[in-house]
Amino acid sequence: MRIARTVAELREVLHGDPDVGLVPTMGALHEGHLSLIRRARDAHRVVVVSIFVNPTQFGDTADLDAYPRDEARDLELTRAAGVDVVFAPTAREMYPDGFATTVRVSGPLTASLEGAGRGSAHFDGVATVVAKLLIATAPRAAYFGQKDAQQLLVVRRMVADLRLPVDIVACPTSRDADGLARSSRNVRLSRADRGRARAVPRTLEATTAAVAQGAHDVDDLRARALEVLLAAELEPEYLAFVEPDTLEPVREVVAPTLCALAVAVGDVRLIDNTVLDPGPGFAAPARIEE
């Protein structure tokens, strides 16, 4: 496994290989990342994992400082996973003196949910760093987790708009046995908060079950969901029912709907989401007449 610290080194190592799979990460690798790496390993001759805690996407300096980092362990995990190249640049390599360029996705994809909660700079940071990683690596495909559903939409929009020649592959959210979505931030949860955090996936499970049983009014679904959170003394930063491609709010779950939430558990901000599917009966209710 090679370790590249600069874009020049990365390009030298890859020397234009046309079959590269990229897994962009901020390090602190866990089973979720490893599942992305396995997908890439199955599909490509060369697998690159980038490890870069991107300062520009953190609105909150405390969150940036607290973000877990353990490069030695990350390198062990990538080596064991059969990764060919780790790209681990410094912030100075990515943003040298005089750096002045931002890649911005405007509109509803970035204004709501995480964009509202973390500030518009968050997705500017994400779009810019992903564009830079894709340009530096020139992969055939890049792998992202569905856990960051909005990030995935923003990246897809940016890639389509700039016509970057790469497939963006969405991979299912990886979960612990109790349902909690895997996240590098989970290690910062106290034991008690780790227990309360289970209410986050339980909220999504309860909402999915309610939809399966025929509930489709969003006000009703939201009230039930808040009860599950409240039982764990949690209050969401947002709990959204939105169209999965545009993020426009919906009032009834009569078509596949993204249910997404952000919750602070102690001082750790968790996000999670699922797609609610009301089934074919709800897709065109007006035409059901038997």
Add this chain to the structure above:
Amino acid sequence: MRIARTVAELREVLHGDPDVGLVPTMGALHEGHLSLIRRARDAHRVVVVSIFVNPTQFGDTADLDAYPRDEARDLELTRAAGVDVVFAPTAREMYPDGFATTVRVSGPLTASLEGAGRGSAHFDGVATVVAKLLIATAPRAAYFGQKDAQQLLVVRRMVADLRLPVDIVACPTSRDADGLARSSRNVRLSRADRGRARAVPRTLEATTAAVAQGAHDVDDLRARALEVLLAAELEPEYLAFVEPDTLEPVREVVAPTLCALAVAVGDVRLIDNTVLDPGPGFAAPARIEE
């Protein structure tokens, strides 16, 4: 010569050729463009000329509507010049429904001169379209005229920041026999205004001569320059003396200095510039003691 109307067609025609030279244009080709094409023709196996009147860099709809277009003539000229591929997309191909991405260069490179005069959207439009053209064409080098000196700096900054693997080549401003910088907009000058427009290069020539004769105070040089313009009843939108790489204003021409101006002649807005060089004696005046 092949004509590609879509990015997909362009990529199919180029099929990853590693030695492409790109000359980005807005059409209405003149000798200035042809000089760029000759530079590219001498250096590359494949020469691509893009022809796209980019709507997003025009703040002024009237200017966009009035911008000269003659594709049939452009294609004759490119064919005669030995161009291999013309990329002439529609606005819809470049900016389809839902397009939401902007590449922005912030700071002094875009805030002053043309950025102040034409609004910040101008360089957003330039940086975004050039990024898209470079990503679509993947050239080894791209050729730009020094006439648009600020645009050249913005493009260089964007390319460096995104690490696009392309050389940006600056080519000297091409001029008519009377000194007027060649521009597609010149055809819109009335006969009388064409005569007055000669004051624009004469202003730069007079300033260059004054510097050669030892003048270096910018207030003094500006006053002399304004006299030349005033004699033709012209008043500049800006007349700037700035550091050539940062565009920071200077008060004395003691090192190479970009002198740039924008002037409306009738309803045609012209720009021009030159680099004033005070010579080695001025580069470090404090050390001259003989």
